Amino acid sequence: MARAGILYSDVARAATELAAKGEAATVDNVRKMMGDTGSKSTIAPMLKRWKEEHQDEAQAAKFGLPESILNAVRGVYALLQSDCENKIIALTAEHDALIQAAKTQQATLSDLIESLTTNKITLEAQLAATQEKLESIEEKYSALQLKFTGMQSEKEGLTLRLDDRSQEVRELKQKNATMQNQFEHFQTATANQRSDDRRAYETRITQIESELQLARKNNQTLESTQTKQEAEIQQLLLINAEIANNAQKRKEDLEALQIKHYQTDFLLQETKQENLLLKKDLSATQLESQRLQTSAAVSAKLQDVLTEQLKQSEIKTRKVEEEKQALIIELIKTRANDVTSNENLNDNPALESQSKHLIQDIPTTKPDR
Known part of the structure; x- marks a missing residue:
């Protein structure tokens, strides 16, 4: 079944x-x-x-140890383990605090970098707008320069025309003087004709002088316009210089921001390096904890060995005591046999007393373990 x-x-x-x-x-x-x-x-x-x-x-059967010794070893091991765990917890808390501080500093640096980047973008936009404005002013300046050149050419043309009119007036005056001489020779014969010619010439001279005055007025107007344009050009040049100065200042501010940005990057790298060092310290602490645990295990093993040696020593002591008792008993028996062979034990009180005394010296209890 x-x-x-x-x-x-x-x-x-x-x-x-x-x-x-x-x-x-x-x-x-x-x-x-x-x-x-x-x-x-x-x-x-x-x-x-x-x-x-x-x-x-x-565990007690495995090591052959009393429960009290095992409990004592467990207490020592638990104390060591608790100490190691407390140290690990303290180091971990310190490490977490340092990491949190590093993260906070990194967040602050990130905000600063973001703010600097925003300022940089704003300054670049302002610089671009300033450059566009400067280019527009330069275009206007070029247009005014061209206009000024045209007006200068026009002024030169009017000046040439004025010179031509003056030459013509001089020629007419010279011709008038010549005709006046001729009129003096032919005054009587051609008095009326000469009078008509004189009026015609005077009218022509008056007309030419009027044209000459008009040309002078136009020339003055052109000179006034030129003066105004030169003043406007000077003002534009001042504005251009001011814009260039502002652009230089913006450039210097941008360079300063870039320097701050580099410094921020350097601080960030130092923070990362400190984090790596903290991680190495944590690893070293963990290795120290493992070493302490190993030491505790070695201590426990040594305690076991010492306990075993104590046990062997007790066994040897017990054997020695047993051998001693056996030798004493054997000695008593030997003496008793010798006395019996010679005389009766009851007839010898001294020998009886000595035997009792030897028997009383024999240990009746086992040695302590």
């Missing part, structure tokens, strides 16, 4: 017996303890459950 399935109680009972014997509670040992029954896949989860429920007992 086939056997029913393995129960948890069977596995727990076998594991408890193995632990009581000081043997390891493995799947193979438990299966062997139950008579080589049950599959390993069935025993393994049950054994795992038993180990979780009897973890302290399994």
